[in-house]
Amino acid sequence: MSTFIHRFAPAWIITKREVRDQFRDWRIVIPIFVLTLIFPSIMNFTAERAVNFVGRFGADLVGERLIPFLLMVVGFFPISVSLVIALESFVGEKERKSIEPLLSSPLEDWHMYVGKLVAVMFPPLIASYLGIAVYLWGVYQKLGWTPEPILLTQILLLTFVQAIVMVAGAVVISTQATSVRAANLLASFVIIPMSFVIQGESLVMFWAAYGALWWVILAMGVLAVLLVRMGLAHFNREALLGRELDTLDMKAGWRFFRKGFVGEARSVGEWFRREIPRSLRRMRLPILMAALLLMGAIWIGLDQSRNFALPPEVIDLQNFELDAFSQVGTISLLAPEGVGIIWFHNLRASGLAFLLGIVSFGVFGVLVLMLPFVLIGYFMGTLAGAGIPPLTFLLGFILPHGIFEIPAILLVGAGILYMGGTMLTPSADKTIGD
Structure with a gap:
């Protein structure tokens, strides 16, 4: 423990300097704390009026679910407002010409990065927790409502990991x-995904499935660790000073892509003989991980088939008429022309998984690919309970088109995991864009 404290001491020097400078600037302090005090008051007013309104129609449950939801929003709002401090932490000092003395110091790169990161977390966290305290005090005074200790703990932890x-x-x-202008424009890549997360959390809050919040906290905690790891992996003081202007060089991007895709092959045959096996060897660990995740998805589906079993009369093999098979061709997905529909759907799902994988280090992308396998496992378990062997289901419904698509999905999943791992790995000769 003492060794860790000794190693972190240089970063703590930067943290203290940054926090002191932030709280000296009234243009930072006043907006944060004014909004922190005003916004919870608005939420208190909203909660009181909403509870009284729905109570007139006997919908007290809506008001009860609204109060903890507003508690979560109160904790989130100051973080989004204070995000500008983090956005200008490095590039702002670079524009003000005040970063050169810091970068020329004998500190290591991770000292500077961690010190700045910890420093810019102070204002949003203080503002969030102060706002939560003001909101709870107001709700207690107006409505006499107090949160359960476990719910309050979840909200505080959720606010912390979201920050x-x-x-x-x-x-x-x-x-x-x-x-700074470019950083502010790129902030939408942080705010918009987090707004979708808040929408998902709101469903959990209104449904009162508070146990699911632990999974949200765990997922956000993992994402936080990955983001910190990514920042440390790609932080370089020389690049920070030397990069004055970024241009969109399509030719250079195409050359980089072509070199990675074609490799050293001079013909199509050589590409199949040399580059594909070389790529598969390089991706053998992601391929293994993707295969394990897809098999895990099937197991999840099998397990859920017992928890959400269909009624016996839905699958009644005793009264099943063979003439029903003649109607299969009328279903577009099961007809011969449905092959193109299935192929296009899987292609679209793979593209969506790739895009989600870019912004989540592969996590959300792999989850999208796992969903169909969860359904496969669910139907395997359901039909097995009705007396249909799982192998019959696989041979009849999955393998005819899955013989090509399952390996393709496996390779897409491996590529997404490989891309996410590459973004988290330090590389001296490659940028995040590369």
Whole structure:
């Protein structure tokens, strides 16, 4: 423990300097704390009026679910407002010409990065927790409502991990942007995904499935660790000083892509003989991980088939008429022309998984690919309970088109995992764009 504290001491020096400078600037302090005090008051007013309104129609449950939801929003709002501090942590000092003394110091790169990261987390966290306290005090005074200790703990932890995710993402943007204006424009890649997360959390809050919040906290914690790891992997003080202007060089991008795709092959035959086996060997670990994840998805589906079993009368083999097979051709997905529909659907799903994998280090992309296999496992378990062997289901419904598509999905999943791992791996000769 003492060794860790000794190693972190230089970063702590930067943290204290940054926090002191932030709280000296009234243009930072006043907006944060004014909004922190005003916004919870607005939420208190909203909660009181909403509870009284729905109570007139006997819908007290809606009001009860609204209060903890607003508690979560109150914790999130100051983080989004304070994000500008993290966005200008590096690029702002670069524009003000005040970063050269810091970069020329004997500190290691990770000292500077971690010190800045911890420093820019102070204002949003203080503002969030202060806002939560003001909101809880107001709700207690107006409505007499107090949260359960476990729910309050979940909200505090959720606010903490969301602050780390948003601040860590903003600091990564700050190290890669060439101007504060560019960093502010790129902030949408942090705010928009987090707004979707808040929408998902709101469903959990209104459904009162508070146990699911632990999974959300775990997922956000993993994402926070990945973002911090990514920032440390690609932070370089020389590149930060030397990068004045980024241009979109399509020719260079095409050359980089072609070199990675074609490799050293001079013909199509040589590409199949040399480059494909070489790529498969390089991706053998991601392929193994993707295969394990897809098999795990099938197992999840099998397990859920017992938890959400269909009624016996839905699958009644005793009264099943063979003439029903003649109607199969009328179903577009099962007709011969449905092959193109299935192929296009899987192609679209793979493209969506790839895009989601870019912004989530492969996590969300792999989850998209796992969903069909969860359904396969569910139907295997359901039909097995009705007396149909799982092998018959696989041979009749999955393998005819899956003999090519399953290996393709496996390779797409491996590619997504490989891409996510590459983004988290330090590389001296490659940027995040490469």
